[in-house]
Amino acid sequence: MNHDTYSDIYVREILNGVKTIAMVGASPVNVRPSYFAFKYLAERGYDMIPINPGQVGRSLAGKPFVASLRDIDRLIDMVDIFRNSDAAAAVVDDALALNPLPKVIWMQLGVRNDAAAAKAEAAGIKVVMNRCPKIEYGRLSSEISWMGVNSRTLSAKRAPIPTGSFQRMSLNRASISGGSTGAADRAAQDKPK
Amino acid sequence: MTDRQPGFSTLAIHAGAQPDPTTGARATPIYQTTSFVFNDADHAASLFGLQAFGNIYTRIGNPTNAVLEERVAALEGGTAALAVASGHAAQVVALQMLLKPGDEFIAARKLYGGSINQFSHAFKSFGWNVVWADTDDIASFERAVTPHTKAIFIESIANPGGTVTDIEAIAAVARKAGVPLIVDNTLASPYLIRPIDHGADIVLHSLTKFLGGHGNSIGGIIVDAGTFDWSKDGKYPILSEPRPEYHGIRLQETFGNFAFAIACRVLALRDLGPALSPFNAFMILTGIETLPLRMQKHCDNAKAIAEWLAVHPAVAAVNYAGLAGDKYNNLARKYCPKGAGAVFTISLKGGYDAGVKLVSKLQLFSHLANVGDTRSLVIHPASTTHSQLDDAQKTKSGAGPDVVRLSIGIEDKEDLIADLEQALA
Ligand SMILES: Cc1ncc(COP(=O)(O)O)c(C=O)c1O
Secondary structure, eight states: OOOSOOOHHHHHHHHHHOOEEEEETOOOSTTSHHHHHHHHHHHTTOEEEEEOGGGBTBEETTEEOBSOGGGOOSOOSEEEEOSOTTTHHHHHHHHHTSSSOOSEEEEOTTOOOHHHHHHHHHTTOEEEOSOOHHHHHHHHHSGGGGGTBOOOEEOOSOOOOOSSOSSOOOSOOOOEEOOOOHHHHHHHHHSOO | OOSOOOOHHHHHHHTTOOOOTTTOOSSOOOOOOSBOOOSSHHHHHHHHTTOSOOOSBTTTOOHHHHHHHHHHHHHHTOSEEEEESSHHHHHHHHHHTTOOTTOEEEEESSOOHHHHHIIIIIHHHTTOEEEEEOTTOHHHHHHHOOTTEEEEEEESBOTTTOOBOOHHHHHHHHHHHTOOEEEEOTTTHHHHOOGGGGTOSEEEEETTTTTTOSSOOOOEEEEEOSOOOTTSSSSOHHHHSOBGGGTTBOHHHHHGGGHHHHHIIIIIIHHHOOOOOHHHHHHHHHHHHTHHHHHHHHHHHHHHHHHHHHTOTTEEEEEOTTSTTOTTHHHHHHHOTTOOOSEEEEEETTHHHHHHHHHHHOSSSEESSOOSOSSOEEEOGGGTTTTTSOHHHHHHTTOOTTEEEEEOOSSOHHHHHHHHHHHHO
């Protein structure tokens, strides 16, 4: 599959379909992007598991760190990789050794490993690369629009309201694409890795 | 219906705006509130720490303003935007994120007179040193680059001369110098020119003009193209280095290709304070819905009137890039084939006095200091907007003593021509 662009339907289905997310490379430092993404996804109801061998014994947003994917005792729907593109290969190998297999392997913004992705896809796993699930959730729910960010979605439908809190928007919002950012996409592709 | 990209008019109406999820309101509500309640202490901490998307206080963000921001970002093809109190506020907010005292930026000499003042005096007092260059001589931009250069600033269509700038040529200079190109796109609006498609990294607007379009609200906006790598060489520490105000987060690392817009919001707007009123945001949003219709009519009227004036015996010259044979006509054909805008200048054979007389005799044209209204407007820059410049600066910025600036509205063009005819008689 083409990993330069993903349809909103593909990403929304993934974010709607997974419940347990293991984040490999999560940091307990509260200014790191992984911390931001972990906390945001936990607040949206995902069962988050932080993985970082150097942090075992500590916890992130109340969840204890585990050393590796092999040390998790429950079913994992998605592995979110916060490591560099080369290191992603070994994480994918670990994920492919899980039984049952995760449904999704997600590599963060700036992380892309096409060979590892091909292996995972051959095993029937859906792959997303070079994206952030926090940004994608924010974009598809339109929460990110509160920050003046172009969500690249349009909707004339009234969105369902998540209950129990203010300032939340539902991922189950009917939308079509609108407002492409071609120059930024090209700049991202040209950027030396 | 997923990957099809909607057209400009659809975005002008829909981008950023969806039915209100709680009330079903279809028009964008005016969230006329200073502040927003938190769910709990944790939610408040997440918002203040920039870990969650949401609203805190209208100086930093407001849901009505956010619709405007997303809409203009979508129309310009940018990743994000920040609306502020005026076009001038947009300029100070954007540049404050790039320059520190002692730094330089290169600016086109042909600019709105207010911008020339802002750069020459207010910015100078901050230690931000403007270096002028000439858009008719691209090499003058190259020569102006020094190790202290932090940005290049141009207008897509320059006010008041209505000249069209070779954005791609200047973008190439900016790329080579490793600095962002900032384009003030006020006079073109994204309907005529989308500077990001031609290499701009940041687009600014005075929303006061064609975007709002009805002469009723002052506003400004900063659009982040998402194209510039702020961390490549340490020149833009506000974006690349840990921010003490936010416990040490690095803005580009955290916000990726919309970091510049976030920096403008959470640092410059938060600290300098020129927030846009949600009421103004609502008025401007309503204006934008008809931008494509209005802008086309503005341009069609302007071309007809420029052609009529060009053969009038009292008129020495018409400087409108939409006229065949104009010095800037080739650039206009390249950058704005739908029209060369609706602001242009004429010079009168009768000089300064003829300019003053024309302005006073016009009946339908309003004599005032604005452009981009539904109404046709007229001004004599030498005695008003550009009066603080010396004669050489006036002439260089296209506002010599014999020059009258017109901003053509969307009335019936026959009525505008009749009015000009009686006033020139
Ligand atoms: C090209 C241009 N840029 C900036 C501005 C300043 O905008 P504002 O008056 O909204 O501060 C103006 C206003 O005339 C303008 O014409």
